[in-house]
Amino acid sequence: MAKPGIPQGTRDFGPETVRKRNYIFHTIRQVFELYGFQPLETPAMEHLETLMGKYGEEGDKLIFKILNNGLSDPKNTGKAREAFENVVAGKNDKNLTERALRYDLTIPFARYVAMNHGQLTYPFKRYQIQPVWRADRPQRGRYREFYQCDADVVGSHSLLNEVELAAIYTRVFHCLGLPVSIRLNNRKILAALAEVCGGSDKMTDITVAIDKLDKIGLEKVKEELWQRGLSESQVGTIEKYLAIEGTNEEKLASVKSLLAGNETGGKGIEELEYVLNYGSPANLLVVDLTLARGLNYYTGIIFEVKALNVQMGSIGGGGRYDDLTGLFGVPGVPGVGISFGVDRIYDVMEELRLFPADVHTGTKVLFFNLGEAESRLAFLLGQALREKGVAAEIYHELAKFDKQFKYAERKGIRYAAIIGPGELAGQEVKLKDLQTGLQTTHSLQAFGELSFA
C-alpha cells in the first residue's frame, strides 16, 4: 500500500487549528456583517475561459486546470491527442481542459455580478469566505490551497467605500490584537508617473520594478528599469519619485509637484487625500508610493496590509477596479474590494502568540466511568448539562482513574465529575476542578444547578 499523503502545499487542520482558524473567520465575518455586506458563495471550479487572462501572464500559469472526463472514449481520443499538442505548446484547449479551480474570489464575483446584474440591488455589497487554489511552489506563508475573505462593493464610484473598507481592515486587526500597517497608493499616480516618463505602455514594467524597492534596493531597481528600456532621464524621474518620504501629507505634496500638470496624477492624489482626511484612524493608514500590486485589473486606490514585527508577505490587499464586469459583457459597473489572507494571518498570530487561551475550550465536564450503574447516572446528568448548553462527555469505558484523568487533561477539559459506588449509594457527585485541584461534593439537585460558566 502506498504511504498516505496529501498534495504539496495543502494541509490537514487538526481540532486545535480549526478552532483557531474559526476564531479568525468569525471575527472577519462579524465585521463584514456590521458594515452591511452580504454573504455569497461560488463553485470551486469555473470555466477556464472565465479565469484566463485576468491575472496577467504569470497569474495564468498558476491556475490549476482540471482534466476533462471521458478522454478515453474512442470518439474523443482523436481530438484529445490534437488538444494535447496544443497544451504542450503552451495553449489551452477545450478538448482537454475546460474547467479550472478558482484562483481568487474577485473574478468569480465579477462573473456572478455579470450573470445577475439585472436582479441585483446596487450598490451590491458582498462578502465571500472560501478557499482558492494556486499552482505556486509552496514556501513560508505560501500554500497551494488557502482561504481568502473578500468584501467588495460594486455599482458605486463613491470614495466612501474606500473609507469604509479601510475602517474594516482597522477594526478586524484591532479585534484580533494584531499590529499592522495599512498601506495605500493609487494606480492613477503610477499611471501618471508612467505618462510623465514617456510611455503609459511601460506602466507595468515600472510598477513591477519599483514594487521591489524595499527588497532589492534603489540600485537594482534602476538596473531593472534600464534593462526594461527606459532612458536615463526617465529613470531619473523615477528615482526622484522613489526618494519621496515623510508624513502622508508631505509625500502627497512632493508627488504633486513632481507630477505637476498631469491630470490623472492630480485625480489620484485628490482621492488619497479624500480618504485620508475622512476622519478614519489615519495613524494606521500609510501612503506608500511604491505599492503597486500585481493583479492588473486595479485602476484606483489600492490597499495592502503588512503585519508589524514579523517576516511575512502581505496579509491582505485590495483596491478599486473600474470595469471588472466589462470583461464579462456588462460594462460600466465599478467596484472596490479588499481581501484577508487567513492562512497568513494564522501563521503570524501563531508566531506572535496572539490567540486567546479560551479558543481551545471544547468539552467542559468529563464524567468518569466507574461502573455500569454509575455511568447510567452519569449519562442522565450529562444529558441534563447538554440541555443547558454545557458540553459534556462520559468516558467511553470502564478504566483506571489515572487514565480517565489523563484523557481529561489532554483534551483540556476543566471539570471531572466523579460518580463511583459510594457516590451512587449516597446520590451525590464529586466534582474536581482540574485547574485548581479543588474537589467539591454536590447532591444531584445541587449539581444540576451548577452553571459551569
Add this chain to the structure above:
RNA sequence: GUGAUUGUAGCUCAGUUGGUUAGAGCACCAGAUUGUGGUUCUGGGGGUCGUGGGUUCGAACCCCAUCAGUCACCCCA
C-alpha cells in the same frame, strides 16, 4: 518555471578516516499505585536508515538516478 538544502523510531534529532546486533530525549504501553491526573522510578514495544540502482569483502555514511519536504528567486494572500 529557476536555484539551494534536507530526508535515520509516532515526534525532535545523534550517528566519519565505510566495519559486529543503528542510538538518545519526548511520546506510547505495562508495573510500582485494585477510587484521585500532572512529578518520580522500573520494564517494554517500535526503524526495509525516503525509494531504486552502483562501487566495495562490507554502505545510514561514497557515486548516480528518482521521489518527498524546506528555503530563496519569480509572483503573490
